[in-house]
Amino acid sequence: MSAHDRDDPRSGIAAELAAITAEGRLRQRPVIDSPCARTIVLVDGKRKRLINWAANDYLGASQELIVRNGAFRALRSYGAGSGSARLLAGGLRLHRQFEQRIAKFLGSQDALLTSTGFQANLAAVVAIAGDPQDAIVLDRLCHASTYDGARQAAGQLLRFRHNDPTDLELQLTRCASARRILVCIESVYSMDGDEAPITALAAVCRKHRALLLVDEAHALGVLGPGGRGLCAESGVRPDLIVGTCSKSFGSQGGFIAADQDIIELLVNRGRSFIFSTAPCPAAIGAAHAAVGWLRDHPDLPDALQTSIQELRRALRAQGWDVPEGRSAIIPIVVGDEHAALALAQRLRDLGHHCPAIRPPTVPAGSCRLRLSVSRAHTAADKRKLLKAMAVVRGEPSGQARMAEETA
Ligand SMILES: Cc1ncc(COP(=O)(O)O)c(C=O)c1O
Known part of the structure; x- marks a missing residue:
């Protein structure tokens, strides 16, 4: 028995909560x-x-009639739930339609829908850096979901100073012998609202043959041509774009937009996609309508x-x-x-x-x-x-x- 007294298995919980409270x-x-x-x-x-x-409902989409009607239509057509994970009973036609619409909106070959943006980052990082010989290099201020993906992935985790291409380059030289390197950044950071120097960071990734994932959760609908985000604005085509339906699209769900081979790998290796029930029809009906609304109203x-x-x-x-x-x-x-x-x-x-x-x-x-x-x-x-x-x-x-x- 260790030094911890486990006679009362909850011993310490009250003290831990008191400490959290004292810290404010x-x-x-x-x-x-x-x-x-x-x-x-x-x-x-x-x-x-x-x-x-x-709230992060930047465009007010959650209350727009066209978006709410998208949810109602999907609920009427498909019912309340999706029934199973997509690889089990099959995904709804609506799930695929959403993927095709968001891929077209972002100019990517394909997209993969997940139940949340959090799950999209988990699926992407775990699938791409799934071998112990891989490396994941994160901007220090990346979202918790990217950190959690990196911790669950088999690859080695390194971090670089926020928005600093020179430090990114240094970290990339440290893992130069990795089988595959995945660099993760956000185009707009969630707590500071600052923008990444995407062009400079992408150039460093290219030079070191690292894959680049850009989380555009807070840029889509807000920045870039017609709200298509900072990658579109800067002319950078990262290997993966992660987005969420829960902010400018006023609903719930997440997605990864990428080339076909990457999406195929995620379908086969992205655990948070594979082992989770597909998002509910009303949420994706709303998100589908919201992307169409933004596409048709680029201003x-x-x-x-x-x-x-x-x-x-x-x-x-x-x-x-x-x-x-x-x-x-x-x-x-x-x-x-x-x-x-x-x-x-x-x-x-x-x-x-x-x-x-x-x-x-x-x-x-x-x-x-x-x-x-x-x-x-x-x-x-x-x-x-x-x-x-x-x-x-x-x-x-x-x-x-x-x-x-x-x-
Ligand atoms: C940068 C970033 N990525 C991902 C997420 C997760 O998105 P979701 O709320 O759809 O799970 C968030 C949400 O807070 C975020 O800020």
Whole structure:
């Protein structure tokens, strides 16, 4: 028997939770009693309607009639569930139609649908770097799903400094003898909203004959020609593009767009695809409709971009440290957990839902508010947010304006 006392198998759980709480890192599950849309009704003791700056529904697709009708049609045609994994009973025609539509939208030979974006990264990394002689080289700030894929994959895991082509090159020389090398980056990073120098990173990958995976979860629908992402904008064709239906496409599901041989390998080796039931018809009906909606309205991201720039500029004018950038994710770094929680609470009191982001999602000391701008936000929503932000900065003018409004 080890030094651990296992008479009570749960011993230590309460202490662990107390330690998480003392660090200001305890997470709970807020309940909302409304659609997760432009505004939400948060049930926190009492019900409170808040303007929602937390969702990733960048185009407001989840509430668009055409997208909702896509879900209804699929539900009517196919029922509630998909019944099985696709390699078992077979996939629905709708699953294949979605793959063909997203592949055409992104200009790739084929695509593979998974139940979430998280599963898409798992499937891709595990399948491509599945041999102990392989290497996976991640940008340090890659999403948890890419890290988890790299940990599950048999290949060796290396990391390079965020957005640094020189350090990527150094890491690639360290694994030069690998059978296959997979480099994973995001085009827009989920917690900082900054863009990767894709052209420079892709050139390093080419030079070292490494495969490149670009996760475009936060760029699709927001950046690039007609919302086709940063790879399309920069003319880079990575070996794999990972995307999700849960952000600009307003639904749920994930996908990998790539050449035929890569997709074939994923079908055969991507465990999170093989051993999981295919996504439900309503979700993919909605996502299918959302991709068609964006394809037919290539100017949808333009209005969003105007809104993003207005908010970034106005927040900077108030003195907040908001970086230059084009993504819909606006980080406001405030430091420690307690400061971030207090700021989020004050904003909630003023009618805004902007949750505090804390470790392990972001590195210690860089806790932040993460504002997520949607095309669905109105001019009045933005005005109210700016007034609240002025109040919490303690600016007398902000307080006066807020008082005027609530009077
Ligand atoms: C960069 C990135 N990749 C993948 C995912 C996972 O996508 P999903 O929510 O569809 O599982 C996320 C979602 O938070 C993300 O931010």
